[in-house]
Amino acid sequence: MATDLTERVQEIAEARGIPESEILEQALERGVEDLWVDLVLSRYIDDEIDRETAINLVGRDRVKRAEQEVQAVEDDVRWGLNA
């Protein structure tokens, strides 16, 4: 995995003509953003924050998508337990 990451960073840097350090900085920003979204959605799903707060933090589309996912998973679990 480490080798894959190193090679990918090198390839992206060469393709874009920018330093590897800048690629790593962008990767860190994207990674933190993803983790932040996961955290906010987790808090919303667990009723720790309300819907409007979640929308303000990560956007309406992500919140609606999470709601669809929750509905699908709840339906699946109920079916699996009772079918």
Place this chain on the structure above:
Amino acid sequence: MILAVVDAGPIIHLDEIDALALLSVVDELLIPQTVYQELEAGMVPPALETIEYELVESDTTGLGVELDPGETAALTVASERAAVLLTDDLAARDAANDRDVEVHGSIGILVLASTRGELEKSAAAELMRALQTETSLFVTDAVVEHGISLLDES
């Protein structure tokens, strides 16, 4: 008695976590020819041959949905035969709900396998986490943990 028709999603996702055999937890499994052809375009999972299923034809003309051909075929068969549609695609789930077709996905199969004694509850929970981390399933990790908590409470 559970009659189910599956599209490519659950076949691929369950195979990716080495759990494809659990599809046999339903009583009768149908796979549309179109779905099988989609699998053949990549590689039909060898584990599919370890479970019983029936290949079925489908006439999708007039269904009027904007889904992939395999999803459309599976929804058509499910509607015609009053079968459960097994799909992991959220748009396909919406289309099924719009047509009053019962629809579930890979997570439902794992929970059903647990309920029917094919899998320990803890193993079902681990496989649910694997679906999220090792496959392209729609679901985010917070939602998977929510599903596991529902399973634990049962």
